[in-house]
Amino acid sequence: MMRVAIIDDEPLARSGVRARLEERRGIEVVADFADGLAALEGIPQCRPDLVLIDIEMPGMDGLKVLSALKPEERPMAILLTAYDQFALQAFSLDVVDYLLKPIDDDRFEEALERAHRALPYRRPSLAGAPKETYTQMFTVRVGAKQVFVRTVDISWIEADGDYAVLHAAGKRFMVRESLQRLAGQLDPAEFVRVHRSAIVRISQLSEMRCLSNQDALLRLQDGTPLRASRTYIRQLRALLDKPATYS
Structure with missing residues (x-):
């Protein structure tokens, strides 16, 4: 409690x-x-x-x-x-x-x-509680088969109705999960929520351009453009200002 x-x-x-x-x-x-x-x-x-x-x-x-x-x-x-x-x-x-x-x-x-x-x-x-572990792999059903998506391969995640789309190794995988629940399964030292509908791996960010309304435009290493909303931008900046410990 x-x-x-x-x-x-x-x-x-x-x-x-x-x-x-x-x-x-x-x-x-x-x-x-x-x-x-x-x-x-x-x-x-x-x-x-x-x-x-x-x-x-x-x-x-x-x-x-x-x-x-x-x-x-x-x-x-x-x-x-x-x-x-x-x-x-x-x-x-x-x-x-x-x-x-x-x-x-x-x-x-x-x-x-x-x-x-x-x-x-x-x-x-x-103080002696075990260190929390985060999800290392997602199991995704694609047709009649199951595909295993490693968390380390995920570059970003977007919301799509009742589903979330994992963008990993150049492919898209849909899981029936809310972005909020997924955020709790991911290491916050590696992933950050940047918008109500997007989570990104911090190490995949290549550019950030601030806008006059306090939002920001992001670009990932693969060229994907994303928008960071004012609600999340300060948290993102604080993480980017810390010494890098993610892979």
């Missing part, structure tokens, strides 16, 4: 996030706070594993709250913000993701999934 606290000065925002969380198993909402000072006092008492915290609050903003907490008291954090330029300031403060307001349902699910994956390594009692 993951213990979660909500920190936002807007009552409607707090109630909206609480309603989303209470629909999900494996999550216990242990507190909500209407300002940064109350959160700073309350977090060491209720000891949440994760906080969903607004960046822009009067008095003490979300980043100052996280900075003021002792490292051993600081929970994982998902930032809530209407201003994405603040997000990259916080990746040294145990921030696992950030969500732009108004909150997108797919991104909300994705952020919680990241927190769940990180939980065993953040909670001391679970």
Whole structure:
């Protein structure tokens, strides 16, 4: 069970996030706070594993709250913000993701999934938990036969109605799976969601051109053009700025 606290000065925002969380198993909402000072006092008492915290609050903003907490008291954090330029300031403060307001349902699910994956390594009692393994091969039915598609061969994945299309080794393979579920099966150090309908292997990116509306145009090594939406672009940039560890 993951213990979660909500920190936002807007009552409607707090109630909206609480309603989303209470629909999900494996999550216990242990507190909500209407300002940064109350959160700073309350977090060491209720000891949440994760906080969903607004960046822009009067008095003490979300980043100052996280900075003021002792490292051993600081929970994982998902930032809530209407201003994405603040997000990259916080990746040294145990921030696992950030969500732009108004909150997108797919991104909300994705952020919680990241927190769940990180939980065993953040909670001391679970420090000895085994390292999570990710899908190494997909089994795809093509006519009367089964084809095995290695994850290492996948360059990108696109949504197609109720299916997802794996682009691997110059071929297309359809699987009856949502992009959201596939994202949870893939190593986040190697794959990143760039759009509601697309996931790419980071090592396959060759170009990125930013647009005036904060979207970006991407080009893969095989020449495939893709669009990265504003919802996902900051997360993509943060991954690209990290030292490369993927293959």
